[in-house]
Amino acid sequence: MGACISRNNKNNSNNNMREILLYKGEFLGADLRAMFNNPVYSDIIITCKDGGVVYGSKLLLAARSDVFSRLILNNEDNNNRDNRNKDNRDTFSTDDNHITFTEFCSSTLLIILEYLYMGDIMIESLTLNNIVEAYLGAEYFLLPGLEEIIITFLDNALKCSADNNLSAKLLTQASEYMLPSSDDVFFRTLHNRLVVTPLESIEYNNLTAEGLLYVLSPSNMDTDYEEFVTPEYGVFRYVVLWAAHRCNNSNSVVTYFEPLLPSSDHAEHLDANEIEQLRKSHEKNKKKSKSKEIKEKIMVLLKPLLSLVDFKLIHPSVLANIIEPLDIVPNDMLIEAFRYQAQLPAGSGPRRNRGTITAKPENLRFQWSQQACGKQCVLMESDTLLKSNSRKFEWARASLPIRGHEIYEWDIYIEETCKHLWIGVCTERRHKVDYSTYLGRSNYGWVLGSNGSLYHNNQLYSKGYGVKFGKGDRVTVHLNMGNRSLAYSINGVRYGEAWNTLPAELYPAVSLKKSAKVRIEMHKKPIIIDNSKYMLPQPPQSSIHTRTNTSMVSPVISPINTSVNTSINNSIITPINTPRPTSQVTAE
Structure with missing residues (x-):
């Protein structure tokens, strides 16, 4: 691919181009690539904001782009004017054989020209460092085909990246040029990734106020298909600490609020001693002279964000013991939340997450995750069928987490088996997981083996819990999130409780190796x-x-x-x- 050529290395580049030209005439695509960014076949120079120059052909650029056509073919008319129209002079300037773009780097213009010359780009042209500006360039030059290529690259990069901050960083970077909007496919792609990323894993300095408003705005949520992975209390906690980090003298504000906001996993399970300790902390803070000043500081930033928190989705005990004593949430919001909780039918707890997936177990889409599985795992049939080509054990989990207080049940159909097969659940929160291992060895996996035994943290917990299972069998997992317990059925015969005191967030998971093939489906109860x-x-x-x-x-x-x-x-x-x-x- 052509590189950005500076005036100093022009001669060396010409020598390389002469070698390419020896093979011209065989393929049109090869000849066009030889012409791309080649001074020999160029009659216009494009200077970019970083000082780099890119070479192009006037006629080719004008024929392939309406924007270049207006810039190049209308240039003579523009030069005869008295500078009465200067609408775009802050973006570019032109003369007969030269265009200067003050808003785009040379790497971006190379991507634009490569697409105009070739109708495609080499994947190496795009990086996470230039993808935002490349998308802006594709929009500016009205190239929807290039926009689609960039979005595909972005989507794959986000799915493959282990950096939970990547989406937030790109959102912040893009927000400097454009107003975040769910109608824009670039922002929509970032949003779709952010809603399945726990907010607590995103560093506070990586999201701006505009970005946080965009992520939390209900109008941007497709509630029929999306789940916001962070529980609503976790949203409130993140918003408060985000505002605390952005206050002047932020250390004192963070130090004030952070001990008063337990983690999402722990908030609903405070014991009497912890609640009493929180009460004493609030009483102690009220006596501090700077308490009122700290709350006034944070409320300046919190006010537009609190309206985006749905307090009706937060457990009453959390509202009463953690949020209300902070004295930063308007009373009418809390009263509305308490009234909503009181009017719920007996025995039906409220949802904890915005979106519909965690609200109703029957709406949960059971699919294996393409990003959370061993390297030799293969997903088929809309990601419901999983097999492994590895000679060693590896494991995979489902695509969406399970939380809340309801009962979730799913079936694992064993179409092909291996020497040992393991079925159960896992958690990933606060764990560095390794998918290329046996899940029962880890402290984040709870599994039943095909030998009928239970394993967790590399320990045998129960030998002969159930009967052995293999090819053609159906294993049903019964997960009760209300009491954090799990039981199994094998071919319709239910066994006793296998696990209890499980974490607040879990994924269906299996551990397998070569020859095994398993299918996951929602459990259907017989009548x-x-x-x-x-x-x-x-x-x-x-x-x-x-x-x-x-x-x-x-x-x-x-x-x-x-x-x-x-x-x-x-x-x-x-x-x-x-x-x-x-x-x-x-x-x-």
């Missing part, structure tokens, strides 16, 4: 019908086991969900217009 309510009188001469009158039974069971098997007296009644099952599912 058990009371025989005494629905059995019809049978003539004495006919046997119930020989034939079932579907015309008589269908009206009786029609209100029942027929998407699952129905067991009556150990025989299967197949509803009309549904395929007859090949095997009976035992009630759990």
Whole structure:
């Protein structure tokens, strides 16, 4: 690819170009690449804001870009004017054979010209350092095809990066040039990554006020498909500490608030001693002379952000014991949240996250994560089927975390097995995970092995918890987030509690190696019908086991969900217009 050529190394570059020209005439694409940024075939010089120059052909650029066409072909008319129109002179200036762009670096103009010459760019042209300006350049020169290439690169880079701060940094950088908007695909891509990144993992100096407003604004959330991975209390905590870090004399403000805001994992599980300690801390702070001054400082920054926190999604105990004593949230917001909590139906706890996925277990999309799996794991069939080509153990987790207080259940179908297969859950919060290992060895994995034993932190917790399982079997995981416990069923037979005191955030996970292939699906419960309510009188001469009158039974069971098997007296009644099952599912 052509590089930015300075006036000093012009002769060396010409020698390299002569070697390329020896092969001209064979392929149009090769000839165009030889012309790209080549002074030999150029009749215009483009100077950039960093002092670098790029070479181009007037006719080619004018033919390929409306913007260049206006700049180059209308240049003569522009030179005859009395400088009456200077709308874009802060961005560029032109004369007969020269254009100066004061807003774009040479690396950006090289990407623009490479696309105009070739209709594509080499992937090495884009980096995380120039991607924001490259996208701005593609917008400025009206090149939607190049915009699409840049967005694809951005999306892949964000998915592959282990740096949780990357999206925030790029959002801050892009916000310096454009107002963040969900209508812009660049900002939308960054937003989609940020909502699945825990806010607490993002350094406070990497998000500006504009960026934080954009991320938290409900109008930017597609609630049918997106989940905000940070619990709402975590959002409040981050907002307060973000504002504290931006205050003058921030050390004193941070020192004041940080001990009063427990982590998201711990906030809902404070014991009596911890609550009492918090109360004493608040009483002590009230006596400090600078307490009022500190709160006034932080409220200047907090005021526009507090309206973006949905306090109705925060547990009442957290509202009462942690947030209300801070005395920085308006009373009407807290009263509304308490009223909402009080009006909830008995037994139904509130959601903890904005978005719909964690609100209802039945809406959870069970898929394996392409970013959170071993290097030789292969995902198929919309990421629901997972196999491994590794001779050593590796593991993978699902794409979205599970939190809240409800019951989540999913099935792992074993289509192919290996010597040992492990099924369970994992957590990644505050852990540096290694996907190229056996999950039961780590302190962030809880698994049941195909030998029927339970393992965690490289320890055998229960030998013979369940029966052995293998190819063709179905393992169901029952996760109760209300009491943080987990149990298993194997082919419909449920066993006792396997784990308890699990973390507040978990992912479905499996550990496997070569030959194994497993599928993850939402668990479908069988319907058990009371025989005494629905059995019809049978003539004495006919046997119930020989034939079932579907015309008589269908009206009786029609209100029942027929998407699952129905067991009556150990025989299967197949509803009309549904395929007859090949095997009976035992009630759990």
